[in-house]
Amino acid sequence: MNEHKGPLLLSAKDVVIKFNLRGQELTAIRGASLDVYQGETVAIVGESGSGKSVFTKSFIGMLDQNGRVESGSLLFHGEDMTKYSAEAQWLKVRGKKIAMVFQDPMTSLNPVRVIGEQIAEVIMWHFHKSHDEAKKETVELLRKVGIEDPEQRYRQYPGEFSGGMRQRAVIACAIACRPEILICDEPTTALDVTVQAQVLNLIKDLQREMKMSVVFITHDLGVVANVADWVAVMYAGKIIEYGEAGEIFHQPEHPYTKALLRSLPQLGVKGHDLYAIQGTPPSLFKEIRGDAFAPRNMDAMKIDFEEEPPAFSVSPTHWAKTWLLAPEAEAYRQDLARRDAEASSAQTPSAPFDYGKAEPLLSVKNLSVHFKLGSSRVKAVDGVSFDIYKGETLSLVGESGSGKTTIGRAVMSIYSGNVEGGIYFKGRKINQKLSKKDRGKLRMEMQMIFQDPMASLNDRAKVDYIISEGLYNFHLFENEGDRLAKVEKMLREVGLTSDFMTRFPHEFSGGQRQRIGIARSLIMNPDFVVADEPISALDVSIRAQVINLLNRLKQERGLTYLFIAHDLSAVRFISDRIAVIYRGRLVELAACEELFSRPLHPYTKALLSAAPYPDPDVEKNKVIHIYRPEAGDAATAREWIEAFPFHFVLATREEAEEYRRENN
């Protein structure tokens, strides 16, 4: 019986890949196997460091210099590619038979050559065609990947393309040789949600048309649900569960897969902790005994620490490497299932935020921020007004370049001179010259949490100094002992131990670093926190930890958050109200559930429809709205109208009337 659509193309068997890293040996892939069949999409899901990129890079012989395939085999059409010794042998496969699309389109394009020539070159090189023929074919390819006006676009440089267009061009380049397998390494992670949805559709269409196999690498379960026929879950260099997409999403067996799916904020119940995976992924420098996930698994069994589980099959198309499926574990398994059922039925969502008694803590009135770009002036934020009430979480959602981070930084008084309008905190205007004392007080009351845990900590300073920086600035401690006690208390509050104090940030994982960043801001005891995409750079398994932490701190300390995000799905769980921003202007502002149930502005609709949802059945049937803003004055003629109670939208009067009619 063969449940696959086509013949077997590529078969990786027990691949072990090792790296020499600064004198130590790291086993990145600890015996992973994967079969790729013709015309199918297999998605490899895993967090950063799980080895999913390294594994697929070995399919085209592109491991970094210090890495090597230690054992195992890579059979492509029956030929073992691990035996390849010369680069010439790889060249017959790489690009021609197996092509790859990377995360950042800019790394695969030459910025000083026109896009068309770069693609034409590939065709000329592989098919020995004349320049004219190659050019004709390139224009055809560009048209195929959905680039409008391909003749014009042929002559443009990568810099003249938007991020989504660039990724389309890279895809055109990758499919130029009609490869049998297309490996997509997080091709949409750097793109905006609305663009991501379009690129995913493009990949699916191309696959169907060209009968390619696609190996799709991603950490985003929503994307997986959208594209995958088959899903392979990777953890610590091993594939731990494999099956059809529906099976993985609806009936996961491995504790890690289960935990991943349960910890998604989309599935959270408001007012309750999200299900969070504890801890951080294991070190691959050391030998891992038993199930690699066991130390983080609250319900691990003793055998998980002793012996590595073999693959148990669940159905002919689904297997998982977990001892839970062993016949001996039957009793324990039922016990777990019973407890899970009890836990999930008990949760009811908390009451929505009461705006009746709320008083505004921060008011932004007609805020504009401009930047000088050469001789021209760019308005990053254009006449934005909103209030944040004490104790609420207002989320600001928009794509990259929409000005959301700029608003956050303007509120924090990072800019000088280029901010117009008023920012009022506790009734006082703060974007003006303040006395040193007032400014200092403000610095204590308002704090910021940053996006990138790698960039936001000074990696030449110890954790102790990083967390006490604010204490030093305002002498918020009596003596050295008092300071240490405060730092220690803060560290405990974010779930870290005091022996981390003497270490440098590079010794921590992303999630731990983000928690250090949170500790640094909250040690000042602020009332108001700007959280600038605090979870978007984190791994899926870590996000829930940080979301829970932010929620808990909010309740314990009565904080007010301005939460900045680029993706609507993640903010539903945390926000009380959501403001949608597009090209520097707010387009819609409403209470969270109201916005999800009754989106008015076409851009909000596009955002909502594009957000990937982690359920293949939902994803396969979804319709994507594409928002095309009209050019010129029409946009500026709109005003900020309360279409429904507390539901604001940027629209003309006629549009607002129409919105009201449609939704009543």
Next chain:
Amino acid sequence: MQSTIKTIARAHDPALFTRADFDQAESERIGVSNYSYWRSTLRTFFRSKLVILLVALMAAILLMSFLYPMISRIDPTKVSTRSRNWNLRPSWEHPFGTDTLGRDIFARAWYGCRNSFLLAFCIALSDVGIGMIAGAVWGYNRKLDPFMIELYNIMTNIPSTVYLVLLAYIMNTSYLTLFISMASRGWIVEARFFRNRILSIRDAEYNIASRCLGTPMLRIATRNIIPQIISLIIMEAALCIPYSIGSEVFLGFVGVGMPVDAITLGNMVNQGRASFTLHPYQMLLPTAVLCLITVAFYIIGNRFADASDPRNHL
């Protein structure tokens, strides 16, 4: 995939299939990355045999040039009146021979090294020191841009020789003149270099975080900025030294260098040049020392620049 599914041959102890205790600390333990910036930089730096050799050699020459004047009894300025002591070929007694006045070239070479090094160190210190401070101020105040860029253009577009010759004419030749004439120009090149570097890390998230915490400028500079660019400072200083020594030789060559009685490598090369056709060793040996020092410092500086780039840390 069916083939990979193994059947378990042996039975397991049922006690193993019960709940294990959850250890919070164990779950938080990560593979502490063994990466340390300085350790990796030094490891990459000393990986090359050439670098080890050159660093050892430079350390030896430096040590010797400062120790030799203390332990040696040979007076490098002692002129011999007897013509048989003039222009002696290298021998055991005079390893580098003697010059036209019978002075011992070997001794003079060490004194020359010392003086040239001292001059170069002073220039490196002022260039990099002033340059860094000016660069930091420049990087943080965009309003200075038009003025500083013009100043940079003017100072770097006038050929350095013209400028140095002019300055040397105005003032009497001395160590101080030479120092002023070289230091007054070198800082702006360094300032621009540091300005660009500081500009690129000025808006890094951790610096914005410090601003949000109300950290005063001075502490941001000493705790956030300088530790990040310290390797660049070392590199620039290392590259400044051969440049200064080379300039000193060149100025001597065009006749506006040090006074004739000062012992520097530049003066020795120039004095040796006069009798080059008859006694080539008088010029070649000091030149060899000079070349060795400048080339070694250039290589060390450049290799250090490579090693301090995290992208080269493997």
